[in-house]
Amino acid sequence: MVARIVLQQADIARALTRISHEILESNQGPADLVVLGIPTRGVVLADRIARVLDEIEPGSGSVGTLDITMYRDDLARQPTRTPVPTRIPAGGIDDKVVVLVDDVLYSGRTIRAALDALSDLGRPRAVRLAVLVDRGHRALPIRADFVGKNLPSSTAERINVRLTEIDGDEAVTIDDAGRLESTVSNGGGGSR
Template identity: 70%
Template sequence: MSTRTVLHDADIARALTRIAHEILESNRGPEGLVLLGIPTRGVTLAHRLAALIERFGGRPVPVGSLDVTMYRDDLAQHPTRAPRPTDIPAEGIDGRTVVLVDDVLFSGRSIRAALDALNDIGRPAAVRLAILVDRGHRELPIRPDFVGKNLPSARSERVNVRLAEVDGEEHVSIEGGE
């Protein structure tokens, strides 16, 4: 099975810098923002984005994590998923602009689950979606607001995001497809 690297560490850093600027521009600054990462790598990306937004926007942005495991519609096919902690910042999400952050957008089912989970937590003023890699193949009408890289891929291929904090290495690769 072949594997090819499509984003290196510098490419990921550039993509996140661009996304941070786009979030700030879209929101007209950092006020009222909350970033919620979807475990595992979405949480890491949310923390990186928050640091960049603080650097460019001059104010810290609350960051948390949103576990979507129990809201997924595929638990019957993947029953071994272990729930991860949901950590909502003390400021909460009511009346704020929540930016959901994840590494790869594929079918859209994780994001649908995240929207259901958010609904149980509070009522944000708006919800936006920031994705490092959009690989297509949507099954639901979900579209990201901020994308690091559009990466068309075959359904038979697997997109792997590796981040230094989680994996000890940093790159995005595509494997399979033969």
Template identity: 70%
Template sequence: MSTRTVLHEADIARALTRISHEILESNRGPDDIVILGIPTRGVALARRIASLISDFSGASVPVGALDITMYRDDLHRNPTRSPQPTSIPAGGVDGRVVVLVDDVLFSGRSIRSALDALQDIGRPAAVRLATLVDRGHRELPIRPDFVGKNLPSAADERVNVRLAEVDGEEFVTIEGSEA
């Protein structure tokens, strides 16, 4: 099995800077934005994006975490996944633009789970999706609004995201028999 690095630390930083600017532009500023990361690495990415938006706009953007574990449709196959804390910023999500953040978008099933979890929390004015890597192979009609890197891949390849906050190192690799 071969592994190749497709994003280095500087590439990830540039992608998150671009995503942050795009979020601000599409929302016409930082007002009424709530950023929710999907554990585990989506939370670290959400915090970085919120920090960058704050740096660019001068306004604080609420950031939190949205655990999707109990909303997943594969619990019967993978019951070892332990729930992570959900933390919704003060003021909630009602009437606000929620930006869901995840590290890799693949089949779309995790995002469907996130939408179900979000529905139990409140009623946003809109929901947007930001992902560091979009690798294709959708099983559901879900499309990201903000993408760091489109990474076409074979279904049997594996995309690994490593972030300093979680893993102590920072890069994205793709593994496969011919990666």
């Protein structure tokens, strides 16, 4: 199966701009807003969203990184994950509206780990979820509040997100799992 491009660079930029507007509308402005990216590609997306938020409402780009490595339920199967430092903005997360950002929402297990990690850092007033792609197939009752693209797929397919800052090019593709495994093992884009 040939990889099918579903989002190109301009599509990704439009989706992130729309998500940023939706975040501000949902929050009724930028007050008490903290955007946290989940490594790896969620961090890049969170930084981009924070920049757009700051363009729309100057001073609203409070952004950080939430490492979930030690909270994952697959750590025993994938023990080689390298933790990334968690960076929380100076104001912390207590009584704030935290927007978690990830590239692909699939089973919900990554987000469950993020919620566990977040609870160890403080008590937000609310937690929202923004994802570039929602592919379905949830194993847990997790739902994204802000979605760039809903992309129904089969479990045999993989969604591959490539971002310029990490991969040198930019696209979201859908591919069958067998063909993509060699790409991912050779340092290809994030996929689920």
